[in-house]
């Protein structure tokens with residue numbers, strides 16, 4: 001019981017999804033005496049569910065997060081896990097299976113309403129006792145409640161998108177990934193960006209701002225204004241990939257982090273979203289447009305500089321007709337904007 005309490009205190013002491021994952025699999029591993037425990041992410045891509053491990057603990061080793069060579073890959077199709085697929089389809093609390101080697105696998109989806117984005121997977125050479133299932137079930141309930149709380153603090157209450165607080169963490173993670181790539185190639189700072197060609201994959205940041213939104217509020221009232229923001233949030237979520245991240249920055253401004261794509265693709269994907277908004281019929285309000293500024297993310301630039309560059313491109317779009325997408329680097333190389341220097345002083349603006 002002491003051990004259970006210790007794990008509960010540890011799990012509920014975190015304010016971060018990664019640490020919570022590590023903590024929950026450590027607890028389950030020890031209390032179930034399992035051979036291996038994993039946290040799986042369940043992602044829906046165009047109606048198909050995919051399974052991707054995000055944390056793992058193997059008996060005798062510490063828990064660790066799973067690294068993925070291709071962050072844009074959603075994982076394996078759920079059809080490779082037939083027992084889990086049936087469990088999700090029937091909205092059940094657990095599924096189990098014994099494989100040819102006699103290993104028992106137990107899956108416990110974490111249901112939040114009618115969606116399960118996370119699942120625990122426990123593998124054991126022997127069947128689970130009812131006491132083990134009972135204890136693990138209790139941990140899963142605490143995990144679910146705590147995930148719910150973390151989600152609540154990370155999301156904007158109007159649109160359900162990630163909020164500004166979460167943006168700082170996510171951008172830092174993307175910059176770290178970019179730095180790791182540079183370090184792996186043993187290149188001096190900035191060299192990776194210099195060597196890149198237009199068709200190479202990079203990370204991107206786009207700032208999206210609704211055009212003449214004040215006019216929407218003034219003419220139709222705040223409730224219709226709010227509805228426009230919710231519908232634009234839905235268009236953002238459906239226009240970008242599950243691996244990209246969409247944030248509401250406040251007011252009528254949104255930020256998108258696009259993972260690993262070429263310049264041509266980034267331009268195409270971002271313009272497709274702009275066009276999706278332009279062609280959407282907003283109830284009562286009719287037509288609404290957005291302006292967008294975007295920039296590639298460089299590991300050696302401060303977040304404030306990256307945001308400042310995307311903002312400059314956005315303001316260029318606003319002052320040149322709106323309903324436009326502008327690429328910061330293109331504006332600079334075309335002599336239409338001045339380069340923002342990434343020196344230490346600039347960070348303080």
Ligand SMILES: Nc1nc2c(ncn2[C@@H]2O[C@H](COP(=O)(O)OP(=O)(O)OP(=O)(O)O)[C@@H](O)[C@H]2O)c(=O)[nH]1
Nearest residue numbers: 209210211212213214215217222225226251252318
């Ligand atoms: N309904 C609603 N309005 C909001 C919210 N947050 C900010 N606003 C309004 O958004 C409007 C933003 O107006 P401006 O900054 O002048 O920008 P704009 O009218 O979109 O003009 P441009 O950006 O130049 O195209 C203001 O009227 C704010 O009151 C919100 O959560 N809901």
